[in-house]
Every structure is written in structure tokens, then in C-alpha cells.
Amino acid sequence: xxxxxxxxxxxxxxxxxxxxxxxxxxxxxxxxxxxxxxxxxxxxxxxxxxxxxxxxxxxxxxxxxxxxxxxxxxxxxxxxxxxxxxxxxxxxxxxxxxxxxxxxxxxxxxxxxxxxxxxxxxxxxxxxxxxxxxxxxxxxxxxxxxxxxxxxxxxxxxxxxxxxxxxxxxxxxxxxxxxxxxxxxxxxxxxxxxxxxxxxxxxxxxxxxxxxxxxxxxxxxxxxxxxxxxxxxxxxxxxxxxxxxxxxxxxxxxxxxxxxxxxxxxxxxxxxxxxxxxxxxxxxxxxxxxxxxxxxxxxxxxxxxxxxxxxxxxxxxxxxxxxxxxxxxxxxxxxxxxxxxxxxxxxxxxxxxxxxxxxxxxxxxxxxxxxxxxxxxxxxxxxxxxxxxxxxxxxxxxxxxxxxxxxxxxxxxxxxxxxxxxxxxxxxxxxxxxxxxxxxxxxxxxxxxxxxxxxxxxxxxxxxxxxxxxxxxxxxxxxxxxxxxxxxxxxxxxxxxxxxxxxxxxxxxxxxxxxxxxxxxxxxxxxxxxxxxxxxxxxxxxxxxxxxxxxxxxxxxxxxxxxxxxxxxxxxxxxxxxxxxxxxxxx
Amino acid sequence: xxxxxxxxxxxxxxxxxxxxxxxxxxxxxxxxxxxxxxxxxxxxxxxxxxxxxxxxxxxxxxxxxxxxxxxxxxxxxxxxxxxxxxxxxxxxxxxxxxxxxxxxxxxxxxxxxxxxxxxxxxxxxxxxxxxxxxxxxxxxxxxxxxxxxxxxxxxxxxxxxxxxxxxxxxxxxxxxxxxxxxxxxxxxxxxx
Numbered sequence: 001x002x003x004x005x006x007x008x009x010x011x012x013x014x015x016x017x018x019x020x021x022x023x024x025x026x027x028x029x030x031x032x033x034x035x036x037x038x039x040x041x042x043x044x045x046x047x048x049x050x051x052x053x054x055x056x057x058x059x060x061x062x063x064x065x066x067x068x069x070x071x072x073x074x075x076x077x078x079x080x081x082x083x084x085x086x087x088x089x090x091x092x093x094x095x096x097x098x099x100x101x102x103x104x105x106x107x108x109x110x111x112x113x114x115x116x117x118x119x120x121x122x123x124x125x126x127x128x129x130x131x132x133x134x135x136x137x138x139x140x141x142x143x144x145x146x147x148x149x150x151x152x153x154x155x156x157x158x159x160x161x162x163x164x165x166x167x168x169x170x171x172x173x174x175x176x177x178x179x180x181x182x183x184x185x186x187x188x189x190x191x192x193x194x195x196x197x198x199x200x201x202x203x204x205x206x207x208x209x210x211x212x213x214x215x216x217x218x219x220x221x222x223x224x225x226x227x228x229x230x231x232x233x234x235x236x237x238x239x240x241x242x243x244x245x246x247x248x249x250x251x252x253x254x255x256x257x258x259x260x261x262x263x264x265x266x267x268x269x270x271x272x273x274x275x276x277x278x279x280x281x282x283x284x285x286x287x288x289x290x291x292x293x294x295x296x297x298x299x300x301x302x303x304x305x306x307x308x309x310x311x312x313x314x315x316x317x318x319x320x321x322x323x324x325x326x327x328x329x330x331x332x333x334x335x336x337x338x339x340x341x342x343x344x345x346x347x348x349x350x351x352x353x354x355x356x357x358x359x360x361x362x363x364x365x366x367x368x369x370x371x372x373x374x375x376x377x378x379x380x381x382x383x384x385x386x387x388x389x390x391x392x393x394x395x396x397x398x399x400x401x402x403x404x405x406x407x408x409x410x411x412x413x414x415x416x417x418x419x420x421x422x423x424x425x426x427x428x429x430x431x432x433x434x435x436x437x438x439x440x441x442x443x444x445x446x447x448x449x450x451x452x453x454x455x456x457x458x459x460x461x462x463x464x465x466x467x468x469x470x471x472x473x474x475x476x477x478x479x480x481x482x483x484x485x486x487x488x489x490x491x492x493x494x495x496x497x498x499x500x501x502x503x504x505x506x507x508x509x510x511x512x513x514x515x516x517x518x519x520x521x522x523x524x525x526x527x528x529x530x531x532x533x534x535x536x537x538x539x540x541x542x543x544x545x546x547x548x549x550x551x552x553x554x555x556x557x558x559x560x561x562x563x564x565x566x567x568x569x570x571x572x573x574x575x576x577x578x579x580x581x582x583x584x585x586x587x
Numbered sequence: 588x589x590x591x592x593x594x595x596x597x598x599x600x601x602x603x604x605x606x607x608x609x610x611x612x613x614x615x616x617x618x619x620x621x622x623x624x625x626x627x628x629x630x631x632x633x634x635x636x637x638x639x640x641x642x643x644x645x646x647x648x649x650x651x652x653x654x655x656x657x658x659x660x661x662x663x664x665x666x667x668x669x670x671x672x673x674x675x676x677x678x679x680x681x682x683x684x685x686x687x688x689x690x691x692x693x694x695x696x697x698x699x700x701x702x703x704x705x706x707x708x709x710x711x712x713x714x715x716x717x718x719x720x721x722x723x724x725x726x727x728x729x730x731x732x733x734x735x736x737x738x739x740x741x742x743x744x745x746x747x748x749x750x751x752x753x754x755x756x757x758x759x760x761x762x763x764x765x766x767x768x769x770x771x772x773x774x775x776x777x778x779x
């Protein structure tokens with residue numbers, strides 16, 4: 001027996017891909033899915049892997065690889081599947097050749113997401129089978145299992161995990177890699193792979209028939225487990241909820257659905273006959289519950305259990321058991337909150353400080369810089385989804401015309417611009433808009449923990465590659481050269497002037513605010529600053545920057561030398577030259 | 588549930604909480620326990636409130652500790668210990684660092700940092716042990732070993748052997764700092 005490992009669900013999925021003979025893996029980073037590809041890259045000798053500019057492209061590359069005949073994995077967070085939904089829905093019709101597993105990492109409770117959608121609906125929507133692991137061991141094993149089902153039934157398979165699977169570490173027993181053969185050539189079959197209407201019409205009945213066959217398969221498959229216990233209570237569950245059920249109802253009979261779509265109807269009916277009462281325990285939507293109720297089986301579920309946020313044992317106990325547990329210790333109210341903040345030395349701070357002072361409307365986007373909404377910067381008015389800021393800014397211009405002219409800025413990160421901001425820019429160009437877009441180019445995909453992207457010059461597998469120049473790209477799309485500016489956001493005056501000048505123009509402008517993320521290893525911190533208390537007038541201007549290194553102590557501003565990166569932005573907001581560093585006076 | 592030990596670690600992003608929970612989890616695995624560990628990353632890794640759950644025992648199901656079910660709360664910062672205190676069982680213990688880190692609204696002078704945090708913790712935990720791990724770390728010459736010092740103190744309370752902790756610490760910290768971290772573990776271990 002190999003040594004047991006303590007792996008997160010994401011690490012386990014990577015291990016599972018390796019063991020199952022996957023040869024191609026693609027993704028766009030997104031919490032809680034990011035570490036899947038970050039761990040697959042450890043196997044780059046055996047698995048080609050890449051960050052794609054967005055999930056749709058990641059899906060399309062994965063589809064090509066599977067059509068080519070090798071085992072393939074594509075991973076994304078729940079909202080990523082929205083981006084990739086177009087190719088995904090048709091992939092259901094074409095089916096695959098090499099196995100293809102699509103990992104969707106849902107985020108109940110929205111620990112780091114803009115919504116809480118339950119992606120199990122995508123399995124039903126696209127009519128593809130779905131597996132739901134309940135711990136890391138299953139997360140690993142189910143990758144291989146999903147690929148087997150994919151190849152046996154000629155279908156993509158969804159592996160649906162949630163934050164508590166992705167980011168929880170549990171014990172895993174690793175195994176050896178099983179190599180899969182690579183076909184000699186691409187075997188042409190336009191009726192299967194070319195979805196013109198005449199072919200697609202022939203494929204739809206195949207999809208329906210396939211679903212029925214997989215449902216039959218699920219009746220016997222050991223992945224749908226019955227744990228026979230008390231006949232008084234039966235619980236039907238899947239995914240992470242299984243663990244909470246095991247703790248709360250240790251004596252109950254359990255039907256654990258590892259293959260949770262399509263449902264094994266006969267198995268469910270048989271289970272229902274053997275128990276007096278049934279709970280369906282699942283996070284978020286009544287996905288299993290509604291289907292089971294539609295079979296005419298009486299169950300207790302969302303009428304008692306919450307349909308929002310993630311579960312834990314207490315929520316299940318309090319919802320379903322008669323006696324409510326009193327909390328022995330009440331939460332302490334009125335404690336100071338500890339909101340996340342842009343890091344000390346973050347280059348975005350200068351831009352948001354400037355936008356706040358300018359008092360303009362700001363359409364924002366997904367990334368670290370979404371923290372620009374937090375006081376005292378308070379410089380962001382909308383955030384919808386990846387890439388939306390560019391289109392949102394143009395739409396607001398269209399709505400308000402002269403009333404908002406020169407008063408609206410769209411902000412977007414470098415990676416997000418590559419992801420889906422670029423098409424928004426093309427739209428503004430094409431439809432003759434005059435928006436001002438600030439690209440917050442910190443040379444990395446920062447929010448998810450520093451992944452390479454098309455502006456960084458490196459691939460996931462650490463190879464040198466082209467480095468896309470955002471300013472040149474903008475001019476290539478038709479933005480006038482004089483309306484494309486690259487500025488250093490550490491210089492507040494230059495930032496302010498550039499944004500102000502571009503806002504005054506009646507044409508589309510791009511301001512590239514370029515400065516590396518302060519946390520990049522390649523960035524050297526400079527000598528920290530300190531506040532000269534003789535000069536400090538206690539005006540509080542420096543505190544408006546929201547820099548975690550600047551604190552107020554006994555009424556005076558102080559700089560924490562451990563946190564200060566020496567970026568010097570605060571020296572530019574102090575009217576009394578009170579922020580200095582060693583050696584300043586010698587100059 | 589009754590045969591598992593639930594440890595909750597709470598503090599501020601950047602204090603090494605995730606590494607500490609990794610060390611505790613791996614040491615428990617080394618002792619032959621089943622282990623589950625859970626935390627949330629993504630937003631707020633720097634300066635935000637961070638909490639991590641470690642559960643070990645003969646067989647562990649839930650990776651998430653529910654309110655009122657933690658056996659021990661390991662606080663890296665007093666305010667964060669107080670914030671998460673309601674997860675503690677009535678007979679639970681608290682070990683906390685007394686190093687105060689001001690949240691941004693406090694640093695900006697908008698809200699006051701609460702008074703008597705340690706005294707308030709004493710109304711929550713059956714046993715409360717508090718000490719300045721930052722000062723101890725500085726005495727050792729590196730303020731980054733606060734987390735290892737806290738692990739050292741935690742080791743007194745756990746049924747995991749010091750040997751397992753030390754082996755795991757040696758495997759999981761940067762090679763250059765192994766000796767320093769082992770020393771830090773001992774300093775925590777010997778803390779009253």
C-alpha cells in the first residue's frame with residue numbers, strides 16, 4: 001500500500017487525472033477550482049496543461065483534444081461554466097472520443113464568488129452525467145471513473161465539487177498512472193462532430209437514449225451506495241452533505257448518490273419502500289428532491305432545510321430535529337470588522353484613490369481590484385462578471401448620454417481584459433462609443449494567487465512565450481494612438497492627469513496603469529517610510545489611501561515598517577511632507 | 588463526533604495560520620488518526636480574518652466544525668479569537684497569542700479596538716492561556732515563527748506526540764529555518 005497522503009480535493013483531482021492517464025488539461029483560474037491545474041502542472045511530463053484566456057477557450061481546446069482521442073480534463077469555477085456553456089451544450093450532442101471530464105467547482109456561501117448558482121442544473125440542462133465526490137479520496141477516484149463513463153457512453157461527464165471538497169484536506173491513498181493509448185490519427189466522422197442542423201437533429205435522439213442508458217447503469221453501479229441501517233429513517237444525499245448526514249444521523253439508512261445525474265429511479269423507489277420516512281439532504285437547490293418528488297415519492301427536504309449557503313452539522317440538526325440546540329456561547333456583537341484590503345504597495349491603490357477624488361462613476365470587474373469598492377477608497381459602482389466592466393461603461397454612456405459624459409470610467413485587470421474585456425472593447429470601437437477604460441495591469445492574475453496569463457510572457461508549464469502588449473493591442477483594434485496611455489499608478493499626479501485628459505476627449509481611450517503586483521517575488525521592496533511626528537498635522541489625508549501599513553495611534557498617523565513596501569504613494573498625498581524615510585534629508 | 592477532536596484556528600491573513608493547520612493535520616495523520624482540514628481561501632488572504640478547521644480522530648466525517656463544537660480554539664490574534672469564540676464547546680479551551688493587529692477601520696481611527704479582550708475570552712473558554720508569541724518570536728530573532736510557537740503550546744493539549752510535530756515541522760518549513768522552527772516549537776511547548 002502506498003503511503004497515505006493528506007490532499008485537498010483539488011490536489012486529489014490532479015492526482016486522479018494523472019493516475020487515469022489524462023494527457024491534456026486546460027482551465028482558467030477561479031476560486032475554488034484554481035489549484036487543480038496548479039497541481040496538474042507537477043505532472044507536466046505526462047500531461048500537457050495550460051491556462052486559457054477564458055473558460056470557453058479552455059473548453060474548446062479540451063473538446064479538440066478529446067475529439068483527437070486522448071483523455072482530457074477541463075476545470076473552472078461555477079460561473080466559469082456560464083462562459084463555456086456555448087461549446088459545452090453542443091459537446092453533449094457530439095460526444096467525445098477520448099474521455100472528457102469537466103470539473104465545475106461550485107461555491108455555496110459565496111466565499112469568493114459573485115453568486116451562488118447550483119451547477120448541478122447544467123448536468124440536466126445539457127443532458128450529461130454528473131458525479132459528486134464527498135471527500136478527497138472520491139475526488140481522485142471519480143476522475144478516472146468519470147473518464148470511464150465518458151468513453152463507455154460517448155459523453156462528456158461533469159465532476160461537480162464545492163468549496164468544502166476543493167479546499168478541505170482529507171486522507172487519500174495514491175495509485176500508479178495507467179497510460180492510455182494515443183490514436184495514430186484523427187478518425188474523421190462529420191456526422192458526429194459537425195453539428196450542422198441536419199447532423200444535430202440526428203444526434204439529439206442519441207443524447208436522450210444515452211441518458212436513459214446511463215440511468216440504467218446507475219441502478220447497478222456501486223458508485224450509488226445504499227448503507228442499510230434503521231428502517232425508520234432513510235436519507236438520500238450526495239457530495240459534501242453525505243459527511244454531515246453521517247455525523248447527525250449515524251443510525252439512518254443512507255442512499256448516497258455518487259452518480260447524481262441521471263437518477264437511478266428504481267434504486268430510489270426500492271430505497272423508499274424500505275424506510276418509513278425520507279430526508280433529502282442537499283446544499284442549495286432542491287435538485288434531487290424535485291426529481292424524486294416528481295416520481296411520486298414523499299420526502300422531507302427544502303421545506304425544512306435552507307436553500308441558501310453551505311451546510312454544516314448544526315444547520316442540519318436544527319432544521320430537522322425536534323429539539324433545537326441552544327448555543328452555549330453567543331457570538332459577540334459589535335466587534336470591529338476586519339475587511340479585506342488592497343495590500344500595502346498594491347499598484348491599484350493609486351488608481352482608485354484618483355478615481356475617488358475625481359468623483360466619477362466606475363464600472364468595475366472581477367479581481368483583486370474589486371476591493372476598490374471598500375472604504376476609504378470607495379471607488380467602484382458596479383461589478384457583474386468577468387469582463388463586464390467594459391460593456392457596462394459603454395451601456396451607461398448610452399443610457400445617460402451627455403449627463404454622464406466625461407464622468408464614467410470602466411476598470412478591468414490585465415487577465416480579465418484578456419478573458420473577456422477585449423470583446424467589450426471591440427464592441428465600443430465598432431459602435432462608436434467614447435468610453436474611457438483603465439486597464440489595471442499588474443502583470444499577473446493576482447486574485448487567484450498569481451497565475452500566468454497572456455501578458456506575462458510565461459505559460460503554466462513555465463515556458464517562455466509571447467507577451468501581449470495591451471497598448472499595442474488597443475491601437476491594433478483601432479483606438480487612436482494618442483488616446484492610448486501607459487502610466488505608472490504609483491505616480492498620483494500622472495495618473496490623475498492622464499485619466500482627466502482622456503475623460504475630456506470625445507473618443508474612446510485606454511489608460512494602461514502598469515505596475516507589477518506588490519506580492520510578485522520579482523518585486524523588491526524599498527526602504528519603509530515613517531511619519532515625522534513634528535511635521536504631522538494629524539489631518540488624516542494619508543489614511544484616505546486605505547493602506548494597511550498606515551495606522552492611527554494616539555491620534556497620529558504611524559507607518560508599520562514591517563508592512564510598508566516603500567511605494568511612496570502616501571508621500572504624495574501628505575500636504576506637510578511629514579512622510580519621510582531614512583536618508584531623505586541627505587539628498 | 589464524540590470521538591473526534593475539533594481544533595479551530597483563527598487569526599489574520601499573513602500570520603501563518605494555514606501552515607499551522609497543515610502541520611497539525613499532518614502530525615495527526617502521522618499518529619495514525621483520520622484527519623479532515625478545511626479552510627477558505629480566495630479573498631482576504633492579506634489582512635482579512637482567516638479561520639481554519641482541523642478535526643482528527645478514529646473516523647472523521649465532517650470537515651467543517653459547527654458552532655459550539657470546537658474543543659480548542661487556537662487564536663493568533665485576540666480580537667479574532669473573540670470573533671470566533673462562539674464555535675467553542677462550553678468546556679473548551681482557548682490558547683491565544685496576545686499580539687494585537689488592528690483591522691483597517693481601527694487603524695484608520697474609525698472604530699475602537701475593543702477593551703479587555705483576554706478577560707472576555709475568559710468568560711467563553713473553560714481554560715484560557717494567553718501569551719505574547721510575537722515577543723517570544725522576536726526574542727528568537729524572527730517574527731515569522733509566531734505560528735510555530737503557538738503549535739508548540741497546542742502540543743501540550745493534544746494527544747499527538749512532540750516527535751510527530753517536530754518531524755512534520757522539519758518537513759514543512761523552508762530548509763534554512765528548520766532549526767529556528769524547532770526551537771520555536773520548544774519555546775511554545777515550555778510556555779506556562
